[in-house]
Each structure stands twice: as C-alpha cells, then as structure tokens.
Amino acid sequence: MISKEEYEQVEKYPNGELSSADCAQVELRIKQDPTFAQEVAEHRSLLNSFRLYGNRLDVYEKLDAFHQEMETDSHFVQTSAFNHYGIKVFWKKHLATMAVAASVALITVFSALLTADYVRSVESQQLNYYRALKRDLDKIKRTQQTITNKPGIPTAPVLRRERYSATGFVVSPNGYLVTDYHVIEGADSLYIESTTNSLLRYKVKEVYSDPVSDLAILKITDSSFASFNRLPYTFKSDESDLGEAVYTLAFPREDIVYGEGSISSQTGFEGDTTSYQVSIPVNPGNSGGPLLDDKGHLIGIIKGKSVAEDGATFAVKSKYLIKLIHSIPKDSLPDPLSLPKTNRMKGLRRPEQIKQIQNLVFNVKVYH
DSSP states (O other): OOOHHHHHHHHHTTTTOSOHHHHHHHHHHHHHOHHHHHHHHHHHHHHHHHHHHHHHHHHHHHHHHHHHHHHHOTTIIIIIHHHSHHHHHHHHHHHHHHHHHHHHHHHHHHHHHHHHHHHHHHHHHHHHHHHHHHHHHHHHOOOOOOOOOOTTSOOOOSSOOEEEEEEEEEEETTTEEEEOHHHHTTOSEEEEEEOSSSOEEEEEEEEEEETTTTEEEEEEOOTTOOOOOOOSOEEOOSOOOTTOEEEEEEOSSSSOEEEEEEEEESSOGGGOTTEEEEOOOOOTTOTTOEEEETTSEEEEEEEEEOSSSTTOEEEEEHHHHHHHHHHSOGGGSSSOOOOOOOOOOTTOOHHHHHHHHGGGEEEEEEEO
C-alpha cells in the first residue's frame, strides 16, 4: 500500500499538478517500484472511469434540455434545430467529412449503376445475336412440295422435305464439287441444280469432309452425268492481299446471284487464320460459294457472315481446300480427283469471267 502523501502525488500526477521535482520523483519511483507503478496505473484507470461517467452524465443532461426545448417549440424542425448552438458547431466541424462521405456514396452508387448497365448491355447484345441467328435459320428452313418428274431430269425421291439449300462448285471435271460441311451435315440425300442455261439436276453424295475446316467434297452419282468441260479457273495456294478485289457467285435464291467486294481482313472470325473476311453482303444460301479474284484464281469458299457486323463475310482460304484434297486417301474415292492447272480467265473482263464459270456453280439441295 502507498501512503497518504504518495496517494496525493499519484492523484495530482496525471493532471500535471506536481512541480517538476515532484514529477521527476514520481516517474523515478514508477520505474523502480513495480507495485507503485501498478497503483499509479490503477488510479489513473479509476480517474478515467470517473471522468467518462461524468462526461456521460453531462451529455444526458444536455440531451434532456434539448428534448425539452423541442417539446416547447412547435416550429423547432424548421427553425430551432439549425439555430441551436450545439448543432451549428457540429455542422461546421463535420461539414467537410460529410461532404467526402456523400461524394464517396454517390460515386459508389453511380459505379454500381454503370456496372449493371454494362452487364445488361452485354446480355442484350448476346440476346440480339442469338435472335438474329435464329431468324437466319428460320429463313433458310422451308418446306418443298413433292418433287415432280420432268423430261430429261433424273427421278428424285418423292415426299421428301427440303431442309435448306446452299451453294457448291466444281473442283474436278469428273464430277467432284466442294461445299461447306455445315451445309450437308446429317443429310439423307443431296442434289445439285443449275438453271443458268437449262435446268440441270444431279444426285450427289458426300465422299469426304473435314468439320474443322468446314469443307465437304461431293461426287455426282447420277448415271446421266458424263463429265464437265475443262475448268477455266485455278486454285490459289498462297495468301491474297488485303484490299484485293474479289467476287462470288451463289444461290441465296433459286437464281444465281453475283456479289463483289474486297478482302477486308486476312483473318476470319475472332482471328481465324484459315479464313478471310471480305466485304461482300451474303444471305442464307451463299454458303459454299466460290470466291475469286480479278485474275480468275479461286481464292476461297464462302463460309458464313457476321451477325454483329453488316457486310462482314468469312471465306475459307483455298490453300486449305488444296490441303484437304491432297490428304484424301486415293483408295477412298470412286475416281481420281485432279485440280485444274491452267487458268483461262486471266485477262478477261468480269462479265466474260462470269460466263466461263456460272455453269460450274450449283444450288445444293439438302433433304431429310
């Protein structure tokens, strides 16, 4: 226990009421005597408790007085509240803090709104993409009436429903054609038609395909077919230049349709290096059509279009068609497949080039 004199010193020490000499003596005693140091610490804690309790009582008294003032003044909300001295002091003291807090809250709210708006925008864009894709699929699906027999046309199976049509073109005079794999996937039977000069219709079958490159090789199996004339175009094995003029022939409807544009990118959808992007508007039915340059070189096969970007069409590069044909085991084909080696369209005007090749481009009919 400490003496009465020491207790008085302990009580005065925290409040700074001791002289410099007495204060130094107390601090030295605290360092040397752990028991005394503990007594000082406990006394200081007790004084702090009393001080806090007193402050709390003072606050309660002020609040009671403030409430009584509110009850006696019917216009307190409009006038007294903000004229009260204590509130004025509080407002001035914490105005900057509240302004910062309000700014942070506003930034948080607007950030959340912008994030939600961005998410809704992405979801809406994806939804529009799938809706557009569904419209394209619905457009290419239609029902065909029973196929009737016509003079000079091989008899086709009856009571079959056409799933959709696309385009294919000749790659070898002995009856080989190429189209897109997605066109003929899962088909029961396939036919090709041309109405350029006179109605031609042949039954064909799939002999080789590559889903990865989206290419399929077809072979005419109709007994009435003999052979095509020598093909006027050749297949380009190297890359074409950006901005190079190109054109295509295809069957987005029953008649053959011409389209022209240029190579807008040397890569396809999402940077696909096996394809070009070309600025030719296409429609369902253009898939599988040939893509040619001004010199009559076949440089690609139309594959599809971008739903999100108007006029953006993709075409598989011809060098991948050449690679596919060379990879076909020879014993898996009914006849040898040989690509043309002489280009007879170089130097011809565009209309003359079209006349040379239009009889070699066919409407591919797909049936279930």
